[in-house]
Amino acid sequence: MDRFAWTNGLLEMNETLVIQQRGVKLYDGDDKAKLDVGVVLLTTHRLIWRDHKNHECCIALSLSQIIYFEEQAAGIGKSAKIVIHLYPVPSNKEPGPYQQSKFPYIKLSFKEHGQIEFFRRLTEEMTQKRWENTIPQTVSTATGSQTGKTRAVGIVGIERKIEQKRKETDKNISEAFEDLSQLMVKAKEMVELSRSIANKIKDKQGDITEDETIRFKSYLLSMGIANPVTRETHGSGTHYHMQLAKQLGDMLLAPLEERGGMMALTEVYCLVNRARGMELLSPEDLVNACKMFESMKLPLRLRVFDSGVMVVQLQSHSEEEMIASALDNVTDKGSLTAEEFAKLLGLSVLLSKERLLLAEKMGHLCRDDSVEGLRFYPNLF
Amino acid sequence: MSFEWPWQYNFPPFFTLQPNVDTRQKQLAAWCSLALAYCRHHKLYTLDVMESQESPVFNNKKIERKLSTEAIQVVFEELRKKGNLDWLDKNKSRCLVMWRRPEEWGKLIYQWVSKVGMINSVFTLYELSNSDDTEGEEFHGLEEWMLLRSLQALQTDGKAEIISMDDGKGVKFF
Secondary structure, three states, X not given: OOOOEEOOOOOOOOOOEEEEEEEEEEEEOOEEOOOOOEEEEEEOOEEEEEEOOOOOOEEEEEXXXXXXXXXXXXXXXXXXXXXXEEOOOOOOOOOOOOOOOOOOEEEEEEOOOOHHHHHHHHHHHHHHOHXXXXXXXXXXXXXXXXXXXXXXXXXXXXXXXXXXXXXXXXHHHHHHHHHHHHHHHHXXXXXXXXXXXXXXXXXXXXXXXXXXXXXXXHHHHHOOOOOOOOHHHHOOOHHHXXXXXXXXXXXXXXXXXXXXXXXXXXXXXXXXXXXXXXXXXXXXXXHHHHHOOOOOOOOEEEEEOOOOOEEEEEOOOOHHHHXXXXXXXXXXXXXXXHHHHHHHHOOOHHHHHHHHHHHHHOOOXXXXXXXXXXXXXXXXX | OXXXXXXXXXXXXXXXOOOOHHHHHHHHHHHHHHHHXXXXXXXXXXXXXXXXXXXXXOEEOOOOXXXXXXXXXXXXXXXXXXXXXXXXXXXXXXXXXXXXXXXXXXXXXXXXXXXXXXXXXEEEHHHHHHOHHHOOOOOOOOOHHHHXXXXXHHXXXXXXXXXXXXXXXEEEEO
């Protein structure tokens, strides 16, 4: 922690912000730092931490100070952390919150998630070393003289060796993951490709057995969303739900149009989670994301019927039209039950009943509740 | 003269209490007028909720629909609010139906009395409802309690006075 220096929080020339994450607590080694929860900002040059209430309270650390860093997974009652190992304190360091510390490392504890994305961006910055282009002269000489002095010393020498080894493995790992991220980029095309294959299979039904077709289709379904928005990548809270809402908006448009502009939320839940494969959504997150539709000006709306049934519908799906069509259908047939109406429209019984009830509420229909079931009639009263 | 059913009588939703407030109001209004018209046609004065569920008014055998007892009570309660009905017991199982309210009856009687020029003379209640003179008037054959109520309504208006006589009650019109 003694590597941190007070700062005004403003970015310097050529310095740009890479990512920021709120709800981060600092650890001095293994001990909690005497600072509150705050926002951590990663720039091309520095790691900045700012108190979430008192913006005057802002400290920074040059990225060149970092030897290496590693992830520490979350546990029960423990947030995920990133451990950052640091070089010794430069002699001309500006004053910071800690005068000295017995630990050569700090930890960032992510109370509101987002550590995966942060870790990724930090890795990027550490490999690109963008700060080297415009590094202030003072710092470079400081670290220079430091390393010059300590090169020969035993423990540091061992540390350097370890670090070199680590760098190598790091390179290997990042190369390996690069392939994976490229695969993710290609995933969309692959989904397209597999769809066209599926169509071809359908045409040549006889050549491939039914069993294989089913298995292939199940693979396809699990590849629905190439890059799902998760809590780990986007943190918790509104930002996460907004991103989720955006993704939902993209993927739900086509199925909604297929189903006459309206789907029950349970149906949406099944569809979304089937498409996400492993990264399952909780019902709560889904509802919260759906509530964002309106504020984000997406063409979808979450609608709650009086009975408590929730549906997702297209914005263009107007109520008047719905009521008018219900009335037309009922007038046409004289009277309809929800089941008959559902068959007529190809809709689920639950939703068709909601439509009839809505039309009744508006006074266009009236009901006949007898032993034969609930029927709806045009309101002749 | 047979009773003429309103069109709603053959409309199945008529026999289900409608949840929509506006619709329900119209429905109840139709029920009220049907119930009163039926009682008037058949000269019914007292009704029993359970029994009337089986009577043709609330039970349409042709379309196999009947109004539930709860709904019948709602209809009766609506009639009570309008002054056409009085409950006979606390459980609301029996009631008196007045297809004309006492004030309306009183008015009819008073009109007839002034028409025949008998103001300031005394009638027995039996005379009013059962004598040959009133034959053809609508209040002919009116049950005594109903007649009494009508006269009481007239009395509060100061148009009549009810007098006790040896063998019953009499009334004097002013």
